[in-house]
Amino acid sequence: MIFLDICLMMMLILLCFSFLMMYLGVYFLINSLKIFIEINIFSLNSSCIVMTVFLDWMSLFFLSIVLFISSSVIYYSKYYMLEDLSINRFIMLVMMFILSMMMLIISPNLISILLGWDGLGLVSYCLVIYYQNVKSFNAGMLTVLSNRVGDVFLLMSIAWMMNFGSWNYIFYLEFMQVNKEMMVIFMFILLAAFTKSAQIPFSSWLPAAMAAPTPVSSLVHSSTLVTAGVYLLIRFENLFNDEFIFWFLMFSLITMFMAGLNANFEYDLKKIIALSTLSQLGLMMKILFLGASEMAFFHLLTHALFKALLFMCAGAMIHNLLNFQDIRYMGSISMQMPLVSICFNFSNLALCGFPFLAGFYSKDMVLEKFFLMDFNLFVFLMFFISTLFTIMYTCRLIYFSMMMNYSMISLNFLSDKFWNLNKSLMGLLVLVIFGGCYLSWMIFPYPYMICLPYYLKILPVMIIFIGAMLSYFMNFSVLMKLSFSNFYFMKMFSSGMWFLPIISTYGLIKQPMILSMNLTYYMDQNWSESLMGRGLIKTLMKMFFFFSFINLLF
Numbered sequence: 001m002i003f004l005d006i007c008l009m010m011m012l013i014l015l016c017f018s019f020l021m022m023y024l025g026v027y028f029l030i031n032s033l034k035i036f037i038e039i040n041i042f043s044l045n046s047s048c049i050v051m052t053v054f055l056d057w058m059s060l061f062f063l064s065i066v067l068f069i070s071s072s073v074i075y076y077s078k079y080y081m082l083e084d085l086s087i088n089r090f091i092m093l094v095m096m097f098i099l100s101m102m103m104l105i106i107s108p109n110l111i112s113i114l115l116g117w118d119g120l121g122l123v124s125y126c127l128v129i130y131y132q133n134v135k136s137f138n139a140g141m142l143t144v145l146s147n148r149v150g151d152v153f154l155l156m157s158i159a160w161m162m163n164f165g166s167w168n169y170i171f172y173l174e175f176m177q178v179n180k181e182m183m184v185i186f187m188f189i190l191l192a193a194f195t196k197s198a199q200i201p202f203s204s205w206l207p208a209a210m211a212a213p214t215p216v217s218s219l220v221h222s223s224t225l226v227t228a229g230v231y232l233l234i235r236f237e238n239l240f241n242d243e244f245i246f247w248f249l250m251f252s253l254i255t256m257f258m259a260g261l262n263a264n265f266e267y268d269l270k271k272i273i274a275l276s277t278l279s280q281l282g283l284m285m286k287i288l289f290l291g292a293s294e295m296a297f298f299h300l301l302t303h304a305l306f307k308a309l310l311f312m313c314a315g316a317m318i319h320n321l322l323n324f325q326d327i328r329y330m331g332s333i334s335m336q337m338p339l340v341s342i343c344f345n346f347s348n349l350a351l352c353g354f355p356f357l358a359g360f361y362s363k364d365m366v367l368e369k370f371f372l373m374d375f376n377l378f379v380f381l382m383f384f385i386s387t388l389f390t391i392m393y394t395c396r397l398i399y400f401s402m403m404m405n406y407s408m409i410s411l412n413f414l415s416d417k418f419w420n421l422n423k424s425l426m427g428l429l430v431l432v433i434f435g436g437c438y439l440s441w442m443i444f445p446y447p448y449m450i451c452l453p454y455y456l457k458i459l460p461v462m463i464i465f466i467g468a469m470l471s472y473f474m475n476f477s478v479l480m481k482l483s484f485s486n487f488y489f490m491k492m493f494s495s496g497m498w499f500l501p502i503i504s505t506y507g508l509i510k511q512p513m514i515l516s517m518n519l520t521y522y523m524d525q526n527w528s529e530s531l532m533g534r535g536l537i538k539t540l541m542k543m544f545f546f547f548s549f550i551n552l553l554f
Contacts, residue, residue: 007074007075007077007078007091008075008078010071010074010091010095011071011072011074011075011078012071014067014068014070014071014074014098015067015068015071017067018063018064018065018067018068018071019064021060021061021063021064021067022060022061022064024055024060025057025060025061025063025064025442026057026442028055028056028057028060029057029061029442029443033056033057034054034055034056035053035054035055035056036052036053036054036055036108037052037053037054037055038050038051038052038053039051039052039053051112052107052108052109052112052168053106053107053108054106054107054108054170055106058234058297059105059106061301061439061442061443062105062223062231062297062300062301063102063105063106065223065301065304065305066098066101066102066105066223066224066304067098068427068431069218069219069222069223069304069305069308069428070094070098070219072308072312072424072425072427072428073094073215073218073219073308073312073424074091074094074215075423075424076215076218076312076315076421076424076425077090077091077094077213077215078420079420079421079424080213080214080215080315080316080319080421081213081215090127090130090213093123093126093127093130094127094215094216094219096119096123097119097120097123097124097127097216097219097220097224097225098219098224099119100115100116100117100119100120100123101116101120101223101224101225101228102116103115103116103119104116104117104120104228104231104232105231108168108169108170108235109167109168109169110154110157110158110161110167110169111158111167113154113232114151114154114155114158116228117150117151117154117192117196117228118151120147120196120224120225120228121144121147121148121151122144124143124144124147124209124212124220124225125140125143125144127212127213127216127220128140128143128209128211128212128216129211130212130213130216131211131213135211136211136212138208139205139208139209139210139211139212140211142204142205142208142501143205143208143209146195146198146202146204146205147195147196147205149195149202150191150192150193150194150195150196150202150229151192153188153189153191153192153195154188154189154192156188157185157188157189157192160184160185160188161185169185169235169236170235173236173238173239174238176238176239183239186236186239189232189233189236190233190248192229192232193228193229193230193232193233194229194248194251195229196225196226196228196229196232197226197227197228197229197230197281197284197285198226198255198278198281199251199252199255199281199282199285200251200254200255200258200500201500201503203255203258203259203278203497203500204497204500204501206221206226206274206275206277206278207271207274207275207278207497208501209221209274210268210270210271210274214270214311214312214314214315214318214319215312215315217270217273217274217311217315218307218308218311218312218315219308221273221274221277221307221311222277222303222304222305222307222308222311223304223308226277226281227281227284227300227304230281230284230285230288230296230300231297231300233285233288234288234293234296234297234300237288237293240288240289240291245289246289248285248289249285249286249289249290250379251285252282252283252285252286252289253282253286253379253382253383253386254282254382255278255279255281255282255285256279256282256283256286256383256386257282257382257385257386257389258497258498258500259275259276259278259279259282259497260275260279260385260386260388260389260390260392260393261389261494262275262494262497262498263275263276263279263389263393264389264392264393264396264471264474264494265494266393267326267327267328268325268326268327269314269317269318269325269326269327269330269397269401270311270314270318270325272327272393272396272397273307273310273311273314275393276307276310276351276390276393276394277307279386279389279390280299280303280307280351282386283299283363283366283386284296284299284300284303286370286383287299287366287369287370290369290370290373292366292369294443294444295362295365295366295369297443298361298362298365298439298440298443298444299362299363299366301362301435301439302350302358302359302361302362302435302436302439303359303362305350305358305428305431305432305435306346306347306350306351306357306358306359306432307347307351308428309343309346309347309425309428309429309432310344310347310348310351312343312424312425312428313340313343313344313347313425314344316337316340316421316422316425317330317333317337317340317344317401319421320336320337327397327400327401328400330400330401330404331400331401331402331403331404331405332402332403332404332405333401333402334402339422339425340422340425341402342429343425343428343429343432344401344402345398345402346429346432346433347432348394348397348398349394350432350436351390351394352390352391352394352395352464352467353367353390353391353460353463353464354464355461356436356437357432357433357436358431358432358433358435358436358439359436360436361436361437361439361440362436362440363460364460365440365448365450367387367459367460368450368452368456368457368460369450370383371450371452371456371459372450372452384463387460387463388463388466388467388470389467390467391463391464391466391467391468391471392467392468392470392471392474393471394467394471395467395468395471395472396471396474396475399471399472399475399476400475
């Protein structure tokens with residue numbers, strides 16, 4: 001009981017700091033303020049260890065959203081993890097995760113960014129393996145090793161910045177833009193961001209990270225770990241160059257397409273939402289490469305709000321379904337859990353870009369910005385189909401969980417803790433409904449008018465209705481099911497992330513693992529046994545069979 005009070009206290013502290021950061025962010029935005037703080041931690045003769053902090057409206061807004069979501073998640077965890085014996089350790093890990101993200105957000109220095117970056121990677125590993133089974137261990141190893149690739153690129157950029165005499169990258173952005181040789185740093189940062197934000201070919205770790213507890217998934221996949229790469233690229237926005245950015249734009253577009261296609265064939269509730277995160281990260285990267293960094297940041301904030309709520313609702317549903325996550329076992333949940341269903345549907349519709357919810361203000365603007373560009377028909381169709389896939393898997397979730405008849409599993413309402421669980425959803429629900437328009441008024445104080453033909457202007461709304469009909473037709477039409485059963489390989493290819501986990505993980509580590517196992521066996525553990533014991537017996541047996549064979553011949 002004492003711990004639950006401490007948990008509540010942490011939630012209140014984070015909530016107060018969230019409101020404070022939002023107030024300061026609005027103040028900084030109105031007055032165009034930017035504050036750079038240097039704190040001298042240690043100095044010896046001419047050597048100084050300095051901690052630098054950079055505060056502007058962007059970092060303060062992001063801090064406010066991260067802290068608000070974190071407060072909701074900690075209150076949610078208080079009841080979701082109530083029966084867990086190690087809940088104290090869990091909350092401490094979540095707090096370390098939040099502090100690492102805060103370090104990354106306020107740092108203009110690559111060294112302190114590396115502290116936050118590595119902190120996110122290490123604590124995410126501890127949280128993914130939290131349940132301590134084989135599946136969690138494999139997912140944790142895949143997560144941490146994939147993120148180590150990004151850490152290596154960040155370390156290489158730190159080494160390259162020795163040429164400047166300081167690691168405060170924010171002072172050198174204009175010089176890097178002029179000096180083409182220093183664009184190597186931007187390439188390293190770009191590759192590091194691709195690994196952290198799970199773009200192709202580093203996408204396989206993100207669905208695997210679903211082995212973590214649901215409150216962690218809600219925090220990781222909304223505003224912290226996966227958005228760290230996008231946020232870092234927003235800080236390096238001045239270095240985007242038309243010469244090679246188109247190729248990275250194609251990578252983000254393919255990531256968005258692959259994640260949307262995979263989510264339409266997936267049946268695990270948490271993995272569908274994780275793949276929707278991957279799809280939205282591809283969208284953020286794409287609009288960032290188009291040169292609209294403020295728009296990408298706006299979508300990052302709105303996505304954090306509705307994705308956190310979506311995961312928390314999914315966790316409440318899984319909790320009440322006795323830990324089943326297969327959407328085929330669900331149905332008529334709106335009758336049993338009306339409040340959770342309302343929150344779930346609102347966050348799903350915000351993900352769709354339904355008019356006047358949080359996702360609409362950012363996604364509609366992104367779509368119209370893209371329609372204004374002069375890309376070829378292939379890129380336009382890829383983006384259009386990827387957006388259509390988003391609507392399809394969202395409507396598929398609603399069909400399976402809300403509208404189908406209830407199947408197989410009974411709900412368990414033996415305790416009143418579920419009502420306390422639902423209280424944590426209310427704050428995020430308000431922001432999902434009203435947060436989009438508030439943030440759009442703050443970030444874009446003047447009307448962002450994009451003039452397009454009528455058919456392109458109405459297209460984002462039409463995509464929602466087309467996607468809903470296609471989703472119903474694909475999942476409930478007998479003809480469609482029969483046609484898919486004839487293309488089993490294509491279905492497996494689509495649902496298996498284009499065999500990306502096999503290529504990027506299992507395929508790469510299989511031969512080194514066999515080699516290391518043989519080396520361990522023959523060189524380290526049993527060399528004497530293999531040479532003198534079993535090895536001698538095997539040699540004698542081979543000689544015996546050989547001489548027996550010779551004897552039979554003659």
